[in-house]
Amino acid sequence: MTRVHTVAQGEHAASIAARYGFQDYETVWQHPENAALRKKRDPNVLLPGDELAIPDSITTPVACSSGAIHRFVLKGTRLLLRLRPLDAARSPMPRTSVELRTNSGTQNATTDDSGVVEIALSVRDREGVIIIGDREIPVNIGYLDPVEEQSGWQARLINLGYLAPFIDEPDPIELRGALEEFQHDHGLTLTGEPDPDTLSKVRDVHGS
Amino acid sequence: MANQIVLDGIGTSGGRKSAHPIRQLRTLLAPATGQQSNALCLSPSPVACWRMDDVRFGFDSSFVLPGARAELRLLKAVIDENPRCPASVFGHADPTGDDEYNKQLSGRRAMSVYALVTRDTAKWEELFTSSFGGDRWGAPEIQIMLATVEASAGGASVEGSTTLSSADQIQAVRAFQRENGLVVDGIAGPRTREKLFLAYMTALCTDDTTGEVLRLDPRVDFLGHAADAGGKGDVQGCGEFNPVLVFSSEEAQQFAAMQDHAGRDDQNVCNRRVVVFLFPKDSRIDPVNWPCPRTKDGTGACRKRFWSDGERRRTPAGNRRLYERDRDTFACRFYDRLAMSSPCEGAGEQSMFIVRLCDGEDKPIKNARCRVVHGQRIISGEANENGEILVQALREPPVCTIEWGFPGGPETEFSYSVELFVDVDTDDADVAASRRLHNLGYSSGPTMSDDVRGFQLDHGMTETGQLADIRAKLTEWHDGGDPPRGD
Numbered sequence: 121m122t123r124v125h126t127v128a129q130g131e132h133a134a135s136i137a138a139r140y141g142f143q144d145y146e147t148v149w150q151h152p153e154n155a156a157l158r159k160k161r162d163p164n165v166l167l168p169g170d171e172l173a174i175p176d177s178i179t180t181p182v183a184c185s186s187g188a189i190h191r192f193v194l195k196g197t198r199l200l201l202r203l204r205p206l207d208a209a210r211s212p213m214p215r216t217s218v219e220l221r222t223n224s225g226t227q228n229a230t231t232d233d234s235g236v237v238e239i240a241l242s243v244r245d246r247e248g249v250i251i252i253g254d255r256e257i258p259v260n261i262g263y264l265d266p267v268e269e270q271s272g273w274q275a276r277l278i279n280l281g282y283l284a285p286f287i288d289e290p291d292p293i294e295l296r297g298a299l300e301e302f303q304h305d306h307g308l309t310l311t312g313e314p315d316p317d318t319l320s321k322v323r324d325v326h327g328s
Numbered sequence: 329m330a331n332q333i334v335l336d337g338i339g340t341s342g343g344r345k346s347a348h349p350i351r352q353l354r355t356l357l358a359p360a361t362g363q364q365s366n367a368l369c370l371s372p373s374p375v376a377c378w379r380m381d382d383v384r385f386g387f388d389s390s391f392v393l394p395g396a397r398a399e400l401r402l403l404k405a406v407i408d409e410n411p412r413c414p415a416s417v418f419g420h421a422d423p424t425g426d427d428e429y430n431k432q433l434s435g436r437r438a439m440s441v442y443a444l445v446t447r448d449t450a451k452w453e454e455l456f457t458s459s460f461g462g463d464r465w466g467a468p469e470i471q472i473m474l475a476t477v478e479a480s481a482g483g484a485s486v487e488g489s490t491t492l493s494s495a496d497q498i499q500a501v502r503a504f505q506r507e508n509g510l511v512v513d514g515i516a517g518p519r520t521r522e523k524l525f526l527a528y529m530t531a532l533c534t535d536d537t538t539g540e541v542l543r544l545d546p547r548v549d550f551l552g553h554a555a556d557a558g559g560k561g562d563v564q565g566c567g568e569f570n571p572v573l574v575f576s577s578e579e580a581q582q583f584a585a586m587q588d589h590a591g592r593d594d595q596n597v598c599n600r601r602v603v604v605f606l607f608p609k610d611s612r613i614d615p616v617n618w619p620c621p622r623t624k625d626g627t628g629a630c631r632k633r634f635w636s637d638g639e640r641r642r643t644p645a646g647n648r649r650l651y652e653r654d655r656d657t658f659a660c661r662f663y664d665r666l667a668m669s670s671p672c673e674g675a676g677e678q679s680m681f682i683v684r685l686c687d688g689e690d691k692p693i694k695n696a697r698c699r700v701v702h703g704q705r706i707i708s709g710e711a712n713e714n715g716e717i718l719v720q721a722l723r724e725p726p727v728c729t730i731e732w733g734f735p736g737g738p739e740t741e742f743s744y745s746v747e748l749f750v751d752v753d754t755d756d757a758d759v760a761a762s763r764r765l766h767n768l769g770y771s772s773g774p775t776m777s778d779d780v781r782g783f784q785l786d787h788g789m790t791e792t793g794q795l796a797d798i799r800a801k802l803t804e805w806h807d808g809g810d811p812p813r814g815d
Contacts, residue, residue, distance in 0.1 A: 165364075202360045209561070209613035238360075281369025293664075294668060301662070328365060
């Protein structure tokens, strides 16, 4: 018997699994009823409205003798925030300090020679601030939508520095400019449209 | 006339400076259980801009005229308001002449400004010795510089007389040489020019009232940090690719048919400009990845960045087009993104409103000390005799805080403060009305209905407590009537 959880914004497979008491998100994600979802989604990039089947919690009785000490290894999800900061000309930034502040606390790390940094996350971390040098960037972790959605490719183009953040509605001219510039930089046909080739490339270049 | 507190944009007869609206939003990221990662570009959008118009250059020339003092003061102000925000200089030409010619010309103007603020006399010497088309520095420019330097030093001003007799010219050169430890031969050769350039640059960059001097360090104050010998990332010419005004096809035809180009050149003047953008604090770019070519390079790299319909954009067709209204006159996508919210290029909506600062008993405070905080901008000022200030600001962020107190108090202490909506117009009529109501001082009631009643009571209206009933009156009072009160 399974329940169905409807994904809300900001949720990802690991955070949902944890809500239902599953330390390892794979127990939920690999459930046969999620096969269709697995085909089209990355577990960390879900869309509000997606339906995730949640198996019943599994109680596995283990026989142990009393009076002795027993070790249980909890297999949990190793959740990370992997970042690739880029400068104003979109070049990687190796050996740069990055700080992440969330409700769980503050962590510091340094990007490696290729400009990538990994910071451990708790499933409860949703809102935070990333600090690089003097720049403070408020972030929402787990809020990235699939690239096929307008909100998804727009957010990635913003992260890649092709589009300036907007408040209410994005300016269509800006959107087109961002797409064309991305297409130019990655050897795609300049259509100014979010066609499948472009979106696929956006996802690859962004990393998620 | 209320005393002005200008938060964001200020203009002079030859240019302007402004902040760009700041859009501070949350970045959306995906966590990783596998290989997922997130790019995170440190926003390459400018935070402020400055523009100097054609009038500050000699005709068809890259020589900076003495009047530029006013605009250089503005440049110093916008740089001081944005500490550690590196700059990049963009020169623009009008469409007269071919693409390659205009690229070089606009590049020379941009380089001239860059060299001026960094005191790079070698670059000015290069502009002097290698003339380009109509851009020829010679005796007239030497004369202007000598006169300006002399006037700055408190000497007799020869302003207004641009044609000295050759005897007088030689005398002026000799005088300068004498004062500057040079060989006194009356000839403005390279060594004399070097010192003259420096003295002239310094004179232009010195504010004669405050004595403050504008001087930038190429390795620190520009986006490319002088990593590239040709200035890539620091200074570039856009040629005629990004006009702010494109003639209508009819105008273009008429101008083409005329022998005398004065009319066309006049109309085109707004296109001939130098723009400086300031980028977020401590930004740096690797020149290798910067799309703009060097000032001396050709237009090849520019074309790679054209919109797919770039040619159409910058070419006259149909009606006259303006960047500030039509937003489609720039051929270069890259520049378009930088300039998109730049008030210096015509973008960005501003609000202006008069605020009367009152004390606890609603009496205006004459010459009240005040401070206005809007986003990251903080400006201090003083109200006029009626306690009024005129606040001019961009509409983002939508709220500003005004603090004020009695004159003569300690600098950072203010007795009163209020938050005002800078942007009262939204699509939602109720929100717009409630913002106006707040701005007019009715926001202390426990509910909106009480605030509405307060307004109705003060204006002799029936007390219904319904926002809809006072909407029209609110707009009338807020947008046209009594300045808001504060308490």
